[in-house]
Amino acid sequence: MMLGAVQFGVLAACIVLFVPMGMAGWHLSRNKMLFFSGALFITLAVGVHLTPYFPSFSAFIPSSSSLPSSPTVVASSVNRDSCISSLHEIEFHNQDSRNNDSTSEKKSWKWVDSNKGVVDCEFQKLSKSDASDLLNGSWVVVAGDSQARLMVVSLLELLMGLDEIERVRGDLFKRHSDYHTTVDVIGMKLDFIWAPYVSNLTDLMVEFREKRYHPDVFVIGSGLWDMLHVNNATDYGVSVSRLKDSLMPLLPVTPEFEFEDRPVVVRSPLMFWLGMPTLINSILNTEEKRAKMTDAMWYAYDEQIYKSKLVRNFGGPLFLLDIHYLSSGCGRTCTVDGMHYDGIVYEAAVHIMLNALLIESQQRLS
The missing domain is CATH 1.10.287 (Helix Hairpins)
Known part of the structure; x- marks a missing residue:
């Protein structure tokens, strides 16, 4: 002026x-x-x-900021959202494997051929080297129940290799305990926090907020333990709402969802919600599980996730790693107890997570 x-x-x-x-x-x-x-x-x-x-x-005279976005910018935004929504479009296949003159079947997975994301979004199964580059120097926290622990196993298998993971498997699978490790080659710190109830996750969020530090990547999820030992979907919904309130201060504040009737900007996915798997009631290994962990109860719990607007699919901030969809796609032959699935399901979830991080950070690997 x-x-x-x-x-x-x-x-x-x-x-x-x-x-x-x-x-x-x-x-x-x-x-x-x-x-x-x-x-x-x-x-x-x-x-x-x-x-x-x-x-x-x-x-x-309209300034450049008040002018409509250029077609390139709009296309970029649309492609990002389209890519994110296509990440779970994968399929599992039986694959013959020969060993000592005998043939056995094992599962493999890939993004479906009709999924445009494979070409347009450059979805890829990341190699150990690529995954290491992506997570180099980062701090990853995975918190939840046994599903979260299996997610950690698949992530470490990718970063460390099968031989190395066998050395730590005993420590990692100590029941109801935390696990901490550092992948020294890439300087990545990984913490698994045993948090079987949503209230445990809320306490963890409050702790991070009070200490004013938080990980680069969160993977959190809880529900099965609550379904078995509490078996009250309404109370679960209250806990999930409290969890959402507790994590809001930790989120970097792109209007993508509403909080208390006002738009909130979040650069996501910084946090991932690990969904509950498909439950095959007839092969659950205890009578109590078969009585309490029914399809009706599963859907009642899942409805609370929808009502709370915790995950992006339902208008919330967290990216859903849909273990229910993946485990259902893998099928009954991928589980022996109707609840915990073969590693290939969590392997697929890990690659979905890593590709989501690539999309959100607008990175491309050579």
Whole structure:
């Protein structure tokens, strides 16, 4: 605004100087020329002093920020959302495996051929090297029940290899205990926190908030333990709502969902919600589980996740790792107890998570 006034002042000075000279060239009388020059000077002087109090001409011209986004920017945003929504479109296949002159079947998985994301979004099964580059120097926290522990196993298998994971499997599978490790080669710190109830997750969020530090990547999820030992979907819903409230201060605040009827901006997925698996009631290994962990109860618990708007699929901040969809796709042959599934299900979930991180961070691996 100040610059505009200065420029206008220079223009006024030029007019005051040169216009009377031009008029003199037309042989006007001296008095007429002096009168006109004085009037012109006073008018322009007043204009210069009042200019700062009026909008500049540029104010009436749409700025670049107020113009509609360019097609490239819009396409980029749409593609990102489309890519995220396509990440779970995978399928499992039986694959013959020969060993010592015998043939056995094992499962494999891939993104479905009709999934445009494979080409357009560059979905890929990350190699050990690529996953290491992505998580280099990061701090990852996985918190929850036995499903979360299986997620940790698959992530470490990718980063460390099968031989190395066998050395730590005993420590990792100590019942109802935490596990902490560092992948020294890439400087990645990984913590598994045993948190079987949603209230345990809430306490963890409060702890991070009070200490004013938090991991680079969260993977949290809880529900099976509550379903078995509490078996009250309404109470579970209350706990999930409290969890959402507790994690809000930790989220970097892109209007994508509403919190207390107001839009909130979140760069996600910083946090992932680990969904509950498909439960095959007939092969659950105890009578109590078969009585309490029914399909009806599973859907009642899942409905509370929807009502709380915790995950992005339902308008919330957390990216859903849909173990229910993945375990259902793998099928009954992928579980021996109707609840815990073969590693291939959690392997697929790990690659979905890593590709989601790539999409959100707009990175591309060579």
